[in-house]
Amino acid sequence: MMPFKWKYSRNFQFPFSLLLLLLTIIVDLLAIEAVRIAGPQAPQRLKDQTPASSFWQSHLASPSTSAPFDAPFFSATHGIVQTHPSLSGSIPRPVPLTSNSLGSGSSSPNKAALTAGSGYLNSRGSLPSSARYPSLAASNTVVSPNPRSPFRHLDFSTSATAELRRNPALSAPDECARACREGEPPRICYYHFTLEYYTVLGAACQVCTPNATNTVWSHCQCVLADGVERGILTANRMIPGPSIQVCENDKVVIDVENHMEGMEVTIHWHGIWQRGSQYYDGVPFVTQCPIQQGNTFRYQWTGNAGTHFWHAHTGLQKLDGLYGSIVVRQPPSRDPNSHLYDFDLTTHIMLISDWLHEDAAERYPGRLAVNTGQDPESLLINGKGQVRDPNTGFMTNTPLEIFTITPGRRYRFRMINAFASVCPAQVTIEGHNLMVIATDGEPVHPVEVNTIISFSGERYDFVITADQPVGAYWIQLRGLGECGIRRAQQLGVLRYARGPYQPASQPPTYDVGLPQGVVMNPLDAQCNRQRNDAICVSQLKSAQEIDRGILSEKPDVKIFLPFRFYVYRPEELFQPNTYNRFLVAPTGDHVISLIDEISYLSAPAPLTSQYNEINPEQFCNGDNRPADCGPNCMCTHKIDIPLNAVVEVVLVDEVQQPNLSHPFHLHGYGFSVVGIGRSPDMTVKKINLKHALDLDRRGLLNRQYNLPPTKDTIAVPNNGYVVLRFRADNPGFWLFHCHFLFHIVIGMNLILQVGTNADMPPVPPGFPTCGDHTPPIPIN
Numbered sequence: 001m002m003p004f005k006w007k008y009s010r011n012f013q014f015p016f017s018l019l020l021l022l023l024t025i026i027v028d029l030l031a032i033e034a035v036r037i038a039g040p041q042a043p044q045r046l047k048d049q050t051p052a053s054s055f056w057q058s059h060l061a062s063p064s065t066s067a068p069f070d071a072p073f074f075s076a077t078h079g080i081v082q083t084h085p086s087l088s089g090s091i092p093r094p095v096p097l098t099s100n101s102l103g104s105g106s107s108s109p110n111k112a113a114l115t116a117g118s119g120y121l122n123s124r125g126s127l128p129s130s131a132r133y134p135s136l137a138a139s140n141t142v143v144s145p146n147p148r149s150p151f152r153h154l155d156f157s158t159s160a161t162a163e164l165r166r167n168p169a170l171s172a173p174d175e176c177a178r179a180c181r182e183g184e185p186p187r188i189c190y191y192h193f194t195l196e197y198y199t200v201l202g203a204a205c206q207v208c209t210p211n212a213t214n215t216v217w218s219h220c221q222c223v224l225a226d227g228v229e230r231g232i233l234t235a236n237r238m239i240p241g242p243s244i245q246v247c248e249n250d251k252v253v254i255d256v257e258n259h260m261e262g263m264e265v266t267i268h269w270h271g272i273w274q275r276g277s278q279y280y281d282g283v284p285f286v287t288q289c290p291i292q293q294g295n296t297f298r299y300q301w302t303g304n305a306g307t308h309f310w311h312a313h314t315g316l317q318k319l320d321g322l323y324g325s326i327v328v329r330q331p332p333s334r335d336p337n338s339h340l341y342d343f344d345l346t347t348h349i350m351l352i353s354d355w356l357h358e359d360a361a362e363r364y365p366g367r368l369a370v371n372t373g374q375d376p377e378s379l380l381i382n383g384k385g386q387v388r389d390p391n392t393g394f395m396t397n398t399p400l401e402i403f404t405i406t407p408g409r410r411y412r413f414r415m416i417n418a419f420a421s422v423c424p425a426q427v428t429i430e431g432h433n434l435m436v437i438a439t440d441g442e443p444v445h446p447v448e449v450n451t452i453i454s455f456s457g458e459r460y461d462f463v464i465t466a467d468q469p470v471g472a473y474w475i476q477l478r479g480l481g482e483c484g485i486r487r488a489q490q491l492g493v494l495r496y497a498r499g500p501y502q503p504a505s506q507p508p509t510y511d512v513g514l515p516q517g518v519v520m521n522p523l524d525a526q527c528n529r530q531r532n533d534a535i536c537v538s539q540l541k542s543a544q545e546i547d548r549g550i551l552s553e554k555p556d557v558k559i560f561l562p563f564r565f566y567v568y569r570p571e572e573l574f575q576p577n578t579y580n581r582f583l584v585a586p587t588g589d590h591v592i593s594l595i596d597e598i599s600y601l602s603a604p605a606p607l608t609s610q611y612n613e614i615n616p617e618q619f620c621n622g623d624n625r626p627a628d629c630g631p632n633c634m635c636t637h638k639i640d641i642p643l644n645a646v647v648e649v650v651l652v653d654e655v656q657q658p659n660l661s662h663p664f665h666l667h668g669y670g671f672s673v674v675g676i677g678r679s680p681d682m683t684v685k686k687i688n689l690k691h692a693l694d695l696d697r698r699g700l701l702n703r704q705y706n707l708p709p710t711k712d713t714i715a716v717p718n719n720g721y722v723v724l725r726f727r728a729d730n731p732g733f734w735l736f737h738c739h740f741l742f743h744i745v746i747g748m749n750l751i752l753q754v755g756t757n758a759d760m761p762p763v764p765p766g767f768p769t770c771g772d773h774t775p776p777i778p779i780n
């Protein structure tokens with residue numbers, strides 16, 4: 001309650017500031033309306049119907065004069081308002097999602113009127129069904145959906161919204177993406193994902209062009225990506241897939257309907273701890289059986305606050321398009337950094353991803369001659385971008401992502417790194433500082449930087465203050481490391497309302513980029529000292545209280561986990577009658593991953609639901625290796641941890657490939673990053689387990705206990721180590737793994753079993769089962 005009070009007293013003259021705010025909003029809306037009217041709608045139609053090839057354009061030399069900024073591509077309604085369409089079919093109301101300026105101390109009815117959809121709420125806090133489906137109500141033809149209909153995916157009236165119509169207790173996605181207020185009753189937020197094979201630039205693009213990203217729902221089924229036609233996988237025919245945006249304590253229900261022919265799938269909710277719903281963590285053969293083609297699986301969980309995301313955890317599907325954002329918002333009084341920003345808009349999510357121009361499976365196990373390795377051709381910002389054909393020099397003219405801000409305001413941005421490849425991602429915004437206020441959903445003491453480098457699975461929230469001249473500014477996203485070979489980059493635009501859409505400056509190129517300034521997360525991992533040019537993750541300070549036990553000198557359990565690749569000789573790998581998995585690395589090496597000398601192999605059935613059916617010999621760990629398990633030892637790597645123990649994990653990079661840092665992600669927890677570093681012993685060229693143990697004995701592993709940041713994904717610097725700690729108070733089978741997609745499929749995973757089976761919640765009745773079927777062979 002303290003921050004709440006403080007804020008209120010600061011806003012002592014609130015009638016005046018409220019008036020000012022309303023004026024600003026009205027002015028903004030007028031501006032938007034003006035742009036909308038001025039926007040040439042008719043030409044857009046024509047343009048939309050041009051064939052896919054027209055997304056390539058012929059201006060070779062100067063991308064700035066090439067016309068990526070054709071006005072029609074830029075939605076006039078973008079940015080300022082909550083743009084997702086309302087299912088009610090009523091006129092979309094401009095609804096700023098705010099933190100302080102509207103959210104705290106909202107005693108004024110005027111304030112309340114500005115929050116999402118509140119004008120329509122009934123006493124249960126959800127839309128009356130008549131308001132939600134006026135067309136049906138008007139014609140009095142409410143269709144009772146028939147779940148048994150064999151044509152249910154053809155039947156528009158029973159499609160993704162059937163459950164919402166059936167059950168008035170559920171709230172629609174756009175009702176849940178709202179400003180969160182203290183004391184407001186939680187909602188049950190319902191989502192329906194239909195997963196399909198789909199196409200970039202398909203015929204849907206003759207019908208419409210998506211006019212706003214980050215929507216929690218899309219009415220347009222056209223996927224543009226970077227303007228290069230290819231087959232993809234989608235949830236609800238959008239990339240990124242539907243955004244889940246809810247408030248703390250809301251219950252989230254997602255029906256995942258798998259219509260990908262011949263494919264199974266699970267969806268993992270990255271960053272959601274799943275306390276009490278362990279079996280909905282979405283890890284195949286750990287927490288559930290994969291969802292079969294044609295089946296629907298209902299996930300239900302309540303989210304911990306922060307910026308998270310969802311993605312397929314099966315095979316390579318994530319890289320083909322199965323990912324989307326999750327934002328769990330809080331009332332301002334619950335966020336220690338809420339005083340640092342004025343707006344937290346649904347449209348200010350920045351989901352960055354890497355992108356191929358072919359199926360991900362083309363790169364696995366990998367090729368020797370053409371398109372070798374696994375690095376991406378392109379990058380996307382919220383599924384958008386342009387790309388230059390390296391052979392012809394032609395540039396696609398698909399829209400870039402645009403984020404709109406209003407002068408004088410402070411905006412919370414939520415950046416999600418959904419990369420699959422090994423490339424670190426570098427984000428810089430022209431002329432604007434980035435004040436980092438949270439990482440992996442957890443608040444930190446604010447730090448000002450100019451560039452953020454992030455790894456697959458990480459999230460960074462930052463505040464941008466609109467303190468520059470009204471105009472448009474470049475956002476540059478660069479792929480580092482391996483991505484430097486193809487010079488993969490993408491651009492976006494930070495635009496001031498009523499300003500131009502095109503930045504005045506030349507677009508930054510890979511080689512002549514925006515000035516880096518101070519870098520968050522430098523790749524050189526020199527984190528032991530303060531420096532002016534960079535801030536390491538380990539130097540961030542948690543803004544939340546930390547469990548004392550975590551910060552005590554001695555943890556209850558200490559686990560050293562060295563990881564590396566095992567390189568096969570071809571004659572070893574291709575022995576007759578053996579079929580060992582492998583990845584063809586960019587170097588041409590045929591490799592698998594080892595953590596503590598074990599390459600993770602899935603169990604034949606999930607541990608959460610069918611533990612007793614799994615042969616105990618399936619499991620192994622460093623202390624319990626199967627007899628005569630070779631140098632490519634493959635089994636279900638599982639480490640047991642007593643419930644409530646304070647656990648320290650030391651990850652040691654034995655890969656030691658320059659430019660390669662592996663980001664490790666732990667399911668079920670946030671952990672404290674206690675130390676990051678490299679060997680202080682200059683005579684040691686390469687760190688390994690033995691050396692790390694020796695450093696630890698001599699007290700030379702870098703550990704600092706002053707407010708270490710809480711994260712769930714942390715990159716281990718190459719030739720370095722990371723020390724992390726957590727209290728094992730969430731029982732379950734938790735995957736702990738490198739988040740690089742192609743390393744997951746070659747075994748860079750393990751399971752931390754916290755507690756015994758008796759500590760874990762039983763799976764709901766009717767939980768699907770799976771497993772091998774190898775009955776005895778009758779002999780006669």
Ligand SMILES: [Cu+2]
Pocket residue numbers: 662663738739740743748
């Ligand atoms: Cu890795």
